[in-house]
Amino acid sequence: MRQIAAAAVALAAALSAQAARADRAPVAVLWLGDAATLGEGAAATDGVNGALGRSPSARPIDSADDRRVLVEGGPATQAAQLQARAEQEFVQLKLADAARDYESAEQLLLSEVPFVVTQRRLAAVERNLLVCYDQLGRADDAARAAERLTWTAGSHDDAQALLARHRHDRAWRPSYAPVRIVSEPPGVAVYRDLEPAGATPVEIAGGDDWVDVIDLELPGYRRVHLALGRGQPEVRVVLQREERLSAMVDEARALAPDAPPGLIAAIGARVGASRVLVLIPDGEQKLAARWLDVRKQRWADATLRADSAGPQAMDKLAAYAAPEAPRPAAPPAAVIVAKPAEQPPAKSKWGAWGKWYTWVAAGAVLALVGGLLIAEHVGSDSLSVEVVHKPVVPAAASP
Numbered sequence: 001m002r003q004i005a006a007a008a009v010a011l012a013a014a015l016s017a018q019a020a021r022a023d024r025a026p027v028a029v030l031w032l033g034d035a036a037t038l039g040e041g042a043a044a045t046d047g048v049n050g051a052l053g054r055s056p057s058a059r060p061i062d063s064a065d066d067r068r069v070l071v072e073g074g075p076a077t078q079a080a081q082l083q084a085r086a087e088q089e090f091v092q093l094k095l096a097d098a099a100r101d102y103e104s105a106e107q108l109l110l111s112e113v114p115f116v117v118t119q120r121r122l123a124a125v126e127r128n129l130l131v132c133y134d135q136l137g138r139a140d141d142a143a144r145a146a147e148r149l150t151w152t153a154g155s156h157d158d159a160q161a162l163l164a165r166h167r168h169d170r171a172w173r174p175s176y177a178p179v180r181i182v183s184e185p186p187g188v189a190v191y192r193d194l195e196p197a198g199a200t201p202v203e204i205a206g207g208d209d210w211v212d213v214i215d216l217e218l219p220g221y222r223r224v225h226l227a228l229g230r231g232q233p234e235v236r237v238v239l240q241r242e243e244r245l246s247a248m249v250d251e252a253r254a255l256a257p258d259a260p261p262g263l264i265a266a267i268g269a270r271v272g273a274s275r276v277l278v279l280i281p282d283g284e285q286k287l288a289a290r291w292l293d294v295r296k297q298r299w300a301d302a303t304l305r306a307d308s309a310g311p312q313a314m315d316k317l318a319a320y321a322a323p324e325a326p327r328p329a330a331p332p333a334a335v336i337v338a339k340p341a342e343q344p345p346a347k348s349k350w351g352a353w354g355k356w357y358t359w360v361a362a363g364a365v366l367a368l369v370g371g372l373l374i375a376e377h378v379g380s381d382s383l384s385v386e387v388v389h390k391p392v393v394p395a396a397a398s399p
Contacts, residue, residue, distance in 0.1 A: 024059040025323050027052055027291070028273035030249070030264070031071045032256035033281045041071045044279055044287060044308050051311075058322030060273075066271040068244065073253055074246025075112035079105045083125060090128055099333035100204060111225035113250070115217045119194065123152035129329040130162050142166040147211050150269040176206030176230040183216055183237045191215040192228065200237075206230035222247075245270050257288070259296045259344035268294035277321040285309065291321045 049060040049067060061067060063345030072078075086101035106125050109118045126149040133142035139253045146167035149156060156163065174261035181190050183200040185257050190197045190204065192214055200216070207213075207228035214235070216224040221239040248267050252259040257280055268276040275291050282305060289304040304320045307313035 020200060024055065024057055025274045025276045026061050026272055027058045027277055028070060028268050028271050028319050029062050029277045029316075029321075030267060031279050032253050032259065033279075034253070035073075035077050036084060037281050038072060038077070038081070040281065040308060041279065045071050046276065046315075047309070048279075048317045048321075049312035051314040052322065054315075055318055055322045057325040058318065061271050061273050061389065063271065064078070069245050070249060070267075070271070072246075073249040074244060075108045076114070076117050076247075076250035077253065079108040079113060079117075079121065082108070083121065086128070090132070095132045095135050099129060099136065099138075102129045102132065110191045110213070111223070113223075115189075115191065115215060115223060117254070118215075119153070122194075123149065123154060123156075126152065127159050130159060130166065134162055134166065139166065143168055144211050154236070164207075170208075176208075177233070178203045179206045179228065179230070179232065180234040181214065181216070181237070182234060183239060185239065188216045188218045188221075188237075188239060204228075222394070238325075254333070261292055261299060264292045265297040268292065275321055275323070277317065279317075281308070287313075287317070289317055293298070 029052075031038070031045055033041050045067070052058050052060045081093050082101045082105035086098045086105065089095075089098035089101065102125050105213070106122070106129065109122050109125065125146050130142055130145040130149060131146055133139075143166045146163050149159065149163065178205045181200050186200050188200045190200060190202050192204050192207070193212055194215070196215075204214070205390040207230065209227040209229035212228040214226050214228045216226075216239065218238055218239060220242060222244075223243045224237050224239060226235065226237070243268070248263065248270065252263050252267065255263070259278075264276050264278065268274070274294055276294060277289060277291045280288045285308045287306055287308045289306060291300045292298065293300075304317065306320075316370065
């Protein structure tokens, strides 16, 4: 019995806590510093989420994975991190380690990130890969890196000697049979070796699948990256909607500090938040913070500048992003009602016989008297019943 009572108390406490949590507004904390600041961002967002957990009117979003992605971002941020690490290894002449990280960044840039990001970052990756492969004696990889470097913008004067040494001259090769590119939905931009080639459906020159590629991109859909061969006359591609939270965070990070409110609101809606608190580094150990109402897609009127660490700073940021706690309602004013003066009871014309209990008592007395009379005549021991039979006399006949 005691165990049942304890379980009932625990269940009631849990339900009460859950109800109280549901009444608090979920706030998502979004870090929009660049890839080099992710350590600072992780510490700051953890601190703010902890402070939100103590707020009477707000709470952090439920999913730990979503909280992590709002800091770490997606493939564009990962590629930037890998590239930064590879550059450090390159300067330290750790060429094998640098080549490994550059290759990982290259794969993300060629297949996972928006095409504009690829165009902006790929040249630096391929140039250093070419140097690494040349020093490591990897001739085939150096030839591929040299070819891809020529796809990017710029004259590449600093790499001309390596390009001349490793790039395969394909000017005298016969042209490949054309390949028709068809997509669902149609009207998708097509790129051949990072050069615009029209919109689907479109026919382009075939290629060498060892190095040539095609890319298809349409806003709102995931980019498609494929090797371009010459063995099939048609390539059909079905694009998928871009619904990854990580890609949305990358897009907002690329547009910071001017990310549009519609994009921030979409991120908030995706993680189930009613407000999004955006944090951006703002000088030495300082943060700029501004929250957005997800439903209204509207920024707060004022931006808050706070320290990037410390319990007081975290509490300050949480209080800034939290809705105002509802104030308890004032008790209703007391109403004094005058008590009516007591009136003397009206006398009945029947006197005491006008009361119901008088009749009940009288009935009981009568019942008692009747019972005594019956007992006196009948007796308590026996009761005799005398039956007399009289003969029937026939009636006289009529004259």
